[in-house]
Amino acid sequence: MRIIQTFWTADFDPLNYSFGWLRPEHNLMSWALSCLSIREHYDEVVLYTDERGKHILIDLLHLPYSEVNVAYDKNLCLPQHWAYAKIKTYSVQTKPFIHIDADIYLPCPISEEIIDADLITQNEEKGTEYYRQMMNSLIQESNLIELPLYMRNNFIQDDSLASHNMGLFGGNNLTYIQAYCEEAINLYNTNRTTCSNGNFNLLFEQILFAYKAKKEKWSVKTIFPHVYKDNGYTANEFCQLDDYEHKRCFHLLGGHKRNRNLTASLEEILITRYPDYYKRIVELFPHIIQRGVGNNIICIPTMNDDLPIQSYIDFLNKTELEWSKLSWEDLFEVEKRRLNGKMLSLEENRLKADILIYRNPYLRCFDVPASWNETELQTIRKRLLANADVPVERIAIIPTLTSERRKEYILHELESQIIGLLGKQPMRISDVLNRLTSSSEEMRTLWINEIRILLHEGLLTTTTNTIH
Numbered sequence: 001m002r003i004i005q006t007f008w009t010a011d012f013d014p015l016n017y018s019f020g021w022l023r024p025e026h027n028l029m030s031w032a033l034s035c036l037s038i039r040e041h042y043d044e045v046v047l048y049t050d051e052r053g054k055h056i057l058i059d060l061l062h063l064p065y066s067e068v069n070v071a072y073d074k075n076l077c078l079p080q081h082w083a084y085a086k087i088k089t090y091s092v093q094t095k096p097f098i099h100i101d102a103d104i105y106l107p108c109p110i111s112e113e114i115i116d117a118d119l120i121t122q123n124e125e126k127g128t129e130y131y132r133q134m135m136n137s138l139i140q141e142s143n144l145i146e147l148p149l150y151m152r153n154n155f156i157q158d159d160s161l162a163s164h165n166m167g168l169f170g171g172n173n174l175t176y177i178q179a180y181c182e183e184a185i186n187l188y189n190t191n192r193t194t195c196s197n198g199n200f201n202l203l204f205e206q207i208l209f210a211y212k213a214k215k216e217k218w219s220v221k222t223i224f225p226h227v228y229k230d231n232g233y234t235a236n237e238f239c240q241l242d243d244y245e246h247k248r249c250f251h252l253l254g255g256h257k258r259n260r261n262l263t264a265s266l267e268e269i270l271i272t273r274y275p276d277y278y279k280r281i282v283e284l285f286p287h288i289i290q291r292g293v294g295n296n297i298i299c300i301p302t303m304n305d306d307l308p309i310q311s312y313i314d315f316l317n318k319t320e321l322e323w324s325k326l327s328w329e330d331l332f333e334v335e336k337r338r339l340n341g342k343m344l345s346l347e348e349n350r351l352k353a354d355i356l357i358y359r360n361p362y363l364r365c366f367d368v369p370a371s372w373n374e375t376e377l378q379t380i381r382k383r384l385l386a387n388a389d390v391p392v393e394r395i396a397i398i399p400t401l402t403s404e405r406r407k408e409y410i411l412h413e414l415e416s417q418i419i420g421l422l423g424k425q426p427m428r429i430s431d432v433l434n435r436l437t438s439s440s441e442e443m444r445t446l447w448i449n450e451i452r453i454l455l456h457e458g459l460l461t462t463t464t465n466t467i468h
Helices: 024-039 051-060 083-091 128-143 149-157 173-189 199-216 239-245 254-258 258-271 275-282 308-322 328-345 373-382 411-421 428-434 441-457
Strands: 002-007 045-049 067-070 097-100 120-126 161-169 220-222 356-360 364-367 395-398 405-409 460-463
Touching: 002 024, 002 083, 002 199, 024 045, 024 051, 024 275, 045 051, 045 161, 051 067, 083 161, 097 460, 120 199, 128 395, 149 199, 161 173, 161 199, 173 199, 239 364, 254 258, 258 275, 258 328, 258 395, 258 411, 275 328, 308 364, 308 395, 308 405, 328 395, 328 441, 328 460, 373 405, 395 411, 405 411, 405 441, 411 441
Parallel strands: 002 045, 002 097, 045 067, 120 220
Antiparallel strands: 097 161, 120 161, 356 460, 364 395, 395 405
């Protein structure tokens, strides 16, 4: 199957514009993981882009597309009407294809049942008040939208608008696809001067397709078999990259692109699976360049104005200076071990008594002064996304290769005991348990769970390989 992707930059600079992501570098990391994961399974992976997109993805990052088409310029359409570029890409295809957005990753190939279908989308959607309000605002802005007769009354009146998520779209019936593209392009050109709102994308791409498919009685196969509410795409089902090896498809859509935990997971996947591409990306961003890249220089972050606790600021800055002496290779090795431990912690049956564990060699701890008042403690809790009643007595930090550059974690008493017992030399889990507790099965289970958490957070590491 021919896989295609579209990167129309609208003349925005990808090194400074985030395209909806938390940071610009995350957009490029997503492009890399999307292309590279698809390329694992398909030989024909084709990019349609503009000169700026080609310069970034091909000339600088060297992403392994089998074919690159510089097909668009900055005058293609209004910048907010990005879906039009995708439809133009669909319209020029002369053999079966699947178009995959760059926020979709494929750990596994698409099933043959889907590949052989006439039409393919990610999933069918059930419109709620969320889509209805978006379309109402579009109608109010434009005063009059010229629609195909078959959908005019339904579009105005239906509480639940028909739609398909077209993060993934294509199929084998090019006659159907061309008919849809022709109508979508006509709808766009007819209304583009009055519909400047970005919500117009939803109408001429997803809603139009759903109504036309229903009218023509087209059979549509979907990657995800369920019908999802338009605002029902949960992070757990679509975006949880901790489960990367165990799911067939991920889609970091919408507001999930700005979730710090999810973007950190995106970086971790690239670090472990495609480190060379990760390094190429971060080297494009001097202001956030990682430790060990280039001249071994880091930028010490400016702390938030709402963090008045100077002793903690001093501790962070002192530790950052210490870590600045680490090379990329040093940090990459410990990062692989950290992620080994994280993956091990997710597998219930893998954490056995004979596994060797030890402290992250770069872990540093800050003991909270007794003089801190409740306001200062709450500031720390807020910063570290902890519940308001969590005791704050000790904070552990470790360096990471992600854009956050470090992880901060509030330790409780049991975790502090484990860390205090372990050093740079590995110990078997069974030996750790014998040192910590009596033979009570209940206590051993409790300690095992604490070890699992510390491995997941990267404060402990392991010699056991789960990443290759």
